[in-house]
Amino acid sequence: MNRIVVGVDGSDGAREAVLWAARTAADRGLELHIVHGQRVVEFAYGGGLAGAAGVFEAIRAEAVQIIADAVEQAKSVSDALVVTTEMPVDHPVVLLNELSRTADMVVVGGTGHSGFAGVLAGSTAVRVASHAHCPVAVIRKAPDADTVPVSGPVVVGVDGSPNSEKAIAVAFAEASARGAALVAMHAWTDTTYDYYYGSARLMVAWESFAEEEERLLAQRLAGWREKYPDVEVRKELLKDRPRHALLAAAEDARLVVVGSHGRGGFRGMLLGSTSLALVQHANCPVLVVRPEKNR
Secondary structure: OOEEEEEOOOOHHHHHHHHHHHHHHHHHOOEEEEEOOOOHHHHHHHOOOOOOHHHHHHHHHHHHHHHHHHHHHHHHHOOOOOEEEEOOOOOHHHHHHHHHHHOOEEEEEOOOOOOOOOOOOOHHHHHHHHHOOOOEEEEOOOOOOOOOOOOOOEEEEOOOOHHHHHHHHHHHHHHHHHOOOEEEEEEOOOOHHHHHHOOOOOOOOOHHHHHHHHHHHHHHHHHHHHHOOOOOEEEEEEOOOHHHHHHHHOOOOOEEEEEOOOOOOOOOOOOOHHHHHHHHHOOOOEEEEOOOOOO
16 A cells, blocks of 8 residues: 554654654655554453543543654654554554555554553564564664664574565565665574474584575575665574574664564464564564465
């Protein structure tokens, strides 16, 4: 539909998400759709406030202000940016997942207002990244940083899985659009056997796999390097677990791109351990690429 959807809740994380989404939409000539789910049902039934019209009016007034502030932030990036808004009475996760059916990308803050005491900050980001129909950008930064990074390379995790293939395609497009170098990272010690038997009992001559793994990485990149000759590509082959390697790479990156699942995931998991670790801990924006779904 040629638009980027960004969810807002008035938090600092949401404000960073709006600015990142607005810059991305403006650079690509896309529409920016700003949405806020009012979560009235949670207050009505969870908080024992059913029928309290004054409370619902206050919720709506807050939603109007949140949307207005977000539009102002987006327009500060570019007056020419086409901005639309929506604030239905709906749960944010349900709303964003439904809108992802027709979006190019959904953008959310890495932290936000959970609505419930004790809920992990960023739980909305995890849930949207677990179910969306399009790529989901979770906007994160280092704890001591003032702004989200806008320099450095785009980093993509490569493991040979079908979902990783989609991540490579998206990563090349992102690097080209941002005028950034692409670091293709393949960490090859993360095997399913480790989870069952323990690495101490799994005796493997890792050096014997290095040549094969390097060949795998080169094969995965070959066609895309021809399609995007403008993108400088650096290959990194590491004997490390993917989540460790990618979290370290995020320290100097402007964006990390990963598939929602890799070859070491378990059937039935909605988000793999590597992508989950990045969504919750990376020091730069993370773009989670979802498997193709019927939209």
